[in-house]
Amino acid sequence: MNELIDQMKVILASTFAMGLKTQYFHWNVEGPHFNDYHKLFGGIYEDLFGAVDTIAEQIRALDSYAPGSLSRFVQLSKVDDQINIPTSRLMISELLSDNTIMLSELTKAFHLAENADKQGLADFIAGRIDVHSKHGWFLRATSKVQ
Numbered sequence: 396m397n398e399l400i401d402q403m404k405v406i407l408a409s410t411f412a413m414g415l416k417t418q419y420f421h422w423n424v425e426g427p428h429f430n431d432y433h434k435l436f437g438g439i440y441e442d443l444f445g446a447v448d449t450i451a452e453q454i455r456a457l458d459s460y461a462p463g464s465l466s467r468f469v470q471l472s473k474v475d476d477q478i479n480i481p482t483s484r485l486m487i488s489e490l491l492s493d494n495t496i497m498l499s500e501l502t503k504a505f506h507l508a509e510n511a512d513k514q515g516l517a518d519f520i521a522g523r524i525d526v527h528s529k530h531g532w533f534l535r536a537t538s539k540v541q
């Protein structure tokens with residue numbers, strides 16, 4: 396159970412970190428595809444920030460406290476912070492690789508939830524895996540050079 400709680404804290408911090416980075420890119424992206432990228436990043440960060448509250452409440456339901464400070468999130472997150480402004484192409488490839496990390500961390504959490512007989516939580520995590528698969532599709536399709 397402790398392993399599951401620790402992994403849910405990783406999911407919380409990583410989701411927040413990816414949400415912040417995606418919103419940062421939404422604000423600062425430039426180039427001929429500005430409008431497409433701005434909207435794509437907008438849809439992704441809204442989903443990520445929308446999920447943060449439920450992830451934190453799932454941690455409370457497991458009878459642990461939810462972390463909620465920037466310094467703690469930096470310690471816990473598997474998604475690295477970005478302080479520079481990459482080109483639009485690099486923004487897409489960085490988010491694609493962050494999204495792959497999220498999928499792997501969520502899959503870990505899913506198996507831990509199943510092993511702990513937490514079916515409701517496993518179901519919620521499976522939903523997050525589906526949404527991140529869709530983010531991956533959108534990012535991949537956008538990055539494809541014709």
Ligand SMILES: [Fe+2]
Nearest residue numbers: 421422433437
């Ligand atoms: Fe906006």
